[in-house]
Amino acid sequence: MANHKSALKRIKQNKKKYERNKHIRSTLRTYIKFVREAVAGKDPAAAQQALAAAIPVIDSAATKGVIHRSNASRNVSRLTKLVNTLG
Structure with a gap:
């Protein structure tokens, strides 16, 4: 376990x-x-409805830094193509 005050704070922040x-x-x-x-x-x-709900969630995750923006863009693109296969 960490002994320094700053290290203890860092552990809390990371958690x-x-x-x-x-x-x-x-x-x-x-x-x-x-x-x-x-x-x-x-x-x-x-x-179509599920895609419309998923896109803001994906963009939000990218904005918050949970996933990379390229990853978000790729996910949206692939899901859109998948939904468009239904015609």
Whole structure:
């Protein structure tokens, strides 16, 4: 265990950041899963609705630094292409 006051503070900060990022990443994966399940169910309306809900979550995760902006862009692009395959 750390002995310096600054090291103890850093441990607390890291834990707080880890919990926040974990929540955001988990939520992100859930929304992506909703889009993929709607596409697998061959329901264009549900897939479009799920995509519309997922895009802000993906952008928010990128803005907060949980994922890289290129990763966010790639996710949005791939999900959009996937939804568009339903016609």
